[in-house]
Amino acid sequence: MxxxxxxxxxxxxxxxxxxxxxxxxxxxxxxxxxxxxxxxxxxxxxxxxxxxxxxxxxxxxxxxxxxxxxxxxxxxxxxxxxxESRQMDAAGAILFHHVPEEGESxxxxxxxxxxxxxxxxxxxxxxxxxxxxxxxxxxxxxxxxxxxxxxxxxxxxxxxxxxxxxxxxxxxxxxxxxxRYSGVSFLEAWFDDVDSRHPDIADLVGQGSAAAADGDRGLFAQRNSGDHIRVYAIQRVPADWITAQGLTTQDTDGIRAFLLDQYRDWSPRLRRLITDNDGRYVDRPIHAxxxxxxxxxxxxxxxxxxxxxxxxxxxxxxxxxxxxxxxxxxxxxxxxxxxxxxxxxxxxxxxxxxxxxxxxxxxxxxxxxxxxxxxxxxxxx
Structure with a gap:
């Protein structure tokens, strides 16, 4: 049959x-x-x-x-x-640094x-x-x-x-x-023309990625082509945390003020990853x-x-x-x-x-x- x-x-x-x-x-x-x-x-x-x-x-x-x-x-x-990758603490001290060897693929x-x-x-x-x-x-x-x-x-x-x-x-x-929502949310920030406009951030991130965390929140920055860097502020928050704070995704200044408070104990250099961005933040709640x-x-x-x-x-x-x-x-x-x-x-x-x-x-x-x-x-x- x-x-x-x-x-x-x-x-x-x-x-x-x-x-x-x-x-x-x-x-x-x-x-x-x-x-x-x-x-x-x-x-x-x-x-x-x-x-x-x-x-x-x-x-x-x-x-x-x-x-x-x-x-x-x-x-x-x-x-x-x-x-290339760097792992830092909230004070900005480098804990681990991987530099790719010649021919590493x-x-x-x-x-x-x-x-x-x-x-x-x-x-x-x-x-x-x-x-x-x-x-x-x-x-x-x-x-x-x-x-x-x-x-x-x-x-x-x-x-x-x-x-x-x-x-x-x-x-x-x-x-x-x-x-299902994981309980963790990313907030994306963009940086353009980083070598000329944001040289300190370019130096902090290097040619690959840089990450830092304090147990409750984190930052992950990654270089893209074309002299761009994307940064993700990682937080354990409700999925609707922006609305719960009385904000909208268009309220860049309000979100920035909230982030500065959340990351108030972090080094000033790392805090620039969430405050010097070009344009609005993008909300990315993580689901699985x-x-x-x-x-x-x-x-x-x-x-x-x-x-x-x-x-x-x-x-x-x-x-x-x-x-x-x-x-x-x-x-x-x-x-x-x-x-x-x-x-x-x-x-x-x-x-x-x-x-x-x-x-x-x-x-x-x-x-x-x-x-x-x-x-x-x-x-x-």
Whole structure:
């Protein structure tokens, strides 16, 4: 008896989300001659700033880029010097300093926008359908699935891949789980033309990142390309703390006054990371999915990246998303049916993500800890 999962000789594959995971999956599928369509809610590739910088690791993110045929171009764009890191106390004393050795390439940095452009430019024209906000995934579990978008359009697919991030719409087709607030919130500040306009901050941060914490609050600063630095004030606060203080995200002076009080015992030099910024602050409450997050196998729908295993931002999210994307694409290439491909992919992905979820459960709290990370054991670096 034949199954209904291998519905067509050429399955219709729809990826929801044009982030690094979704685009990596599309790129690898296309390299193997498989047609795929990516749907994204943004109106175009330049609809918004893509955010800060990412470190792509040799044992996951770089594996995916190699399979995508883009690793050499990544190394051309990335910043090996961005692997420098400093850990300080609230007084500004350096507790740990890592300077990358010549040729070190375990986790070079690349701006999110640069990575996205690298992936987008590698795809066939028309692969990404912009302005497509998914409303629902309908149709029988065995397929075909019908994707309904908020603009009233629909399309059918034999495989739906949810690469649509923390608040995934695809996830609701196979899981009831929703992200929960971690109790820790980031407040982002930007610094432009740092070498000329903010030389002291440029010197404090160096070519990579600098972090400090006092047990209740923290700061994390990271250099981006183009002479920019992003700083994150990390606090254990209610998710609605700005409103609770009678403020709005547009009230830069009011938020600055609140932060100065919260960080009043910190060194004046570190406090400049939260007061000398160019422009407004951006509120980023940290959410995570329940641990572990799993779902009953579905023969036509699966998830990757944050849609599958949203965790605190501790340097693994994009790397796991791209490794997920690589393994899923290769599973589709190497199996005769979509159902078999999903089985093979989830057999590896779910245990890996469960292990990492457990490791990073409540990991946002670690960003406030005064203890040095495990890797910070050699002061000679």
């Amino acid at each position: 034949t199954t209904t999962t291998n519905t067509t000789p050429t399955p219709r594959i729809a990826i929801i989300g044009a982030g690094p995971g979704g685009l990596t999956c599309a790129r690898i599928l296309q390299r193997h001659g498989i047609t795929v369509t990516v749907h994204d809610r943004e109106t175009g590739p330049d609809a918004r700033n893509q955010g800060g910088t990412l470190d792509l690791h040799e044992d996951n993110g770089q594996i995916a880029l190699r399979e995508a045929g883009l690793l050499e171009e990544f190394f051309r764009l990335s910043r090996a010097e961005g692997q 375990f986790k070079p940095e690349i701006d999110r926008g640069q990575l996205r452009d690298l992936l987008l430019d590698s795809l066939k024209p028309g692969t990404v359908h912009w302005g497509h906000t998914l409303r629902s995934v309908d149709g029988p579990a065995e397929g075909p699935r019908q994707l309904r978008f908020t603009d009233g359009t629909t399309t059918d697919a034999d495989l739906v891949i949810g690469a649509d991030g923390a608040w995934s719409k695809v996830r609701s087709a196979i899981s009831l789980a929703t992200p 999915l329940p641990v572990p997050h799993t779902w009953e196998h579905n023969p036509t729908v699966t998830l990757l990246g944050d849609a599958a295993h949203l965790m605190p931002p501790l340097g693994v999210g994009v790397n796991l998303a791209m490794l997920d994307a690589c393994e899923l694409a290769l599973a589709v290439v190497n199996h005769h049916s979509i159902d078999d491909a999903i089985h093979a992919y989830e057999k590896t992905m779910l245990p890996r993500s469960h292990e990492m979820q457990q490791l990073l459960d409540n990991g946002a709290e670690a960003l406030l800890s005064t203890e040095l990370p495990d890797f910070a054991t050699d002061d000679s670096n």
